[in-house]
Amino acid sequence: AQKITQTQPGMFVQEKEAVTLDCTYDTSDPSYGLFWYKQPSSGEMIFLIYQGSYDQQNATEGRYSLNFQKARKSANLVISASQLGDSAMYFCAMRDLSGRHKLIFGTGTRLQVFP
Amino acid sequence: DAGVIQSPRHEVTEMGQEVTLRCKPISGHDYLFWYRQTMMRGLELLIYFNNNVPIDDSGMPEDRFSAKMPNASFSTLKIQPSEPRDSAVYFCASSLGGSPLHFGNGTRLTVT
Numbered sequence: 001a002q003k004i005t006q007t008q009p010g011m012f013v014q015e016k017e018a019v020t021l022d023c024t025y026d027t028s029d030p031s032y033g034l035f036w037y038k039q040p041s042s043g044e045m046i047f048l049i050y051q052g053s054y055d056q057q058n059a060t061e062g063r064y065s066l067n068f069q070k071a072r073k074s075a076n077l078v079i080s081a082s083q084l085g086d087s088a089m090y091f092c093a094m095r096d097l098s099g100r101h102k103l104i105f106g107t108g109t110r111l112q113v114f115p
Numbered sequence: 116d117a118g119v120i121q122s123p124r125h126e127v128t129e130m131g132q133e134v135t136l137r138c139k140p141i142s143g144h145d146y147l148f149w150y151r152q153t154m155m156r157g158l159e160l161l162i163y164f165n166n167n168v169p170i171d172d173s174g175m176p177e178d179r180f181s182a183k184m185p186n187a188s189f190s191t192l193k194i195q196p197s198e199p200r201d202s203a204v205y206f207c208a209s210s211l212g213g214s215p216l217h218f219g220n221g222t223r224l225t226v227t
Contacts, residue, residue: 103148
């Protein structure tokens with residue numbers, strides 16, 4: 001069975017600093033994808049970044065990078081140069097790509113960026 | 116592209132009433148997901164479809180919930196009868212294969 005764990009209910013970071021949001025997962029599927037979504041206070045779900053289980057390099061998208069450690073089953077999100085607009089809930093998600101394509105979410109981390 | 120379209124944006128109903136939530140996925144997408152979000156339980160996967168066929172409905176809370184996808188451009192999630200504990204934000208999302216999910220803006224349901 002798939003499982004996603006986000007152990008940080010809340011995180012604080014000062015503007016312009018980097019922050020790492022933790023995500024660990026468990027799956028028996030050989031092929032899977034890992035995703036991060038941002039949910040601001042307005043409520044919409046915004047896709048940030050994707051990492052495939054067979055990708056050799058860590059994914060990057062602008063100020064977002066995914067620190068993928070397959071042996072440890074972790075897929076941490078790193079946000080560099082934090083901005084006030086980064087304050088939001090962040091969800092890690094995993095999708096089975098070898099069969100049923102089910103996608104489940106972690107419980108989320110609330111990030112607050114302060115000046 | 117218009118994105119995933121959900122209606123209504125807000126729904127307030129009385130306990131015992133039937134509620135129908137609607138979703139139009141992005142054209143060409145072959146997967147459609149329904150999630151429920153609450154403070155207590157986070158984002159729960161209720162059911163998802165592939166090419167209009169339900170693949171996994173193990174997350175549907177009970178028989179009061181049902182979902183259909185009569186064609187590639189429309190899906191409904193129905194609650195009958197509704198209860199106060201069904202109050203939540205319901206999201207619909209679609210994808211093409213294993214690509215990232217695109218979410219609608221959600222329907223905020225309040226059952227009094």
